[in-house]
Amino acid sequence: MVPLVSLWIPIILSAVVVFIISSIIHMFLPWHKGEYPKMPEEEKVLDALRPLNIPPGDYMVPRASSMEEMKSPEFAEKTKKGPVMVVTVLPNGPVTMGKSLFLWFIYSLVVSFFAAYVAGRALPPEATYLQVFRFVGVTSFIGYSLALWQISIWYGRSWITTLKATIDGLIYALFTAGVFGWLWS
Secondary structure, eight states, X not given: OOOGGGGHHHHHHHXXXXXXXXXXXXXXXXXXXXXXXXXXXXXXXXXXHGGGOOOSEEEEESOOSSHHHHTSHHHHHHHHHSOOEEEEEOOSSOOOOHHHHHHHHHHHHHHHHHHHHHHHHHSOTTOOHHHHHXXXXXXXXXXXXXXXXXXXXXXXOOHHHHHHHHHHHHHHHHHHHHHHHHHOO
C-alpha cells in the first residue's frame, strides 16, 4: 500500500498534463469541430425565446408533471407536434472560459486523486510501471469517460459526440497512467 501523500506529485502533474492535452485537442485539432451545429432559423428561435426571459438551467420540453400526464393523449400530441428537447440555458452575456477551465482543472485533479487512491491501495511501493499504468489507466478512464454515456442513453445526446469524448477520455487516461507509472513512489 502506498500512502496518498506520497502521490501528490503525480496527482498534480497528471492533472496539468491532461489540462494541456485537452487544450490541444479542443483548440488546435478539428476533432470536435461541428459537434454542435447551428440551429435552423437561429434568429427566429432567439427572437421567439428572448421575451420569455428563461432563467439559466436545464429544461425538458415538453415536460409532463406526472406519469399520468405523460400517458395522456394531450401530452402524446405535444410530443408528436414537437419539438421535443432537452435544453441547457446559459446566462446571457459573453461566453468566458475562465471558470470552465478552472473547474476542468479541478475535475482533473479529482480524477487523478481517485486514481491515486485506487492504485495506492491496490499496489505496493515497488510495483512495476505496467502495474501502475493498468490501475491508474482504468480508474482515470472511468472518471473521464463512462458517465458521458448516460447523457446519450437518457437525454438523446449525439452518440458521435459521446464517442469522441470517450476517446478524449481514453487519451487523458493514458497520459495520467503514464505520469503515475513514471513517478510511482
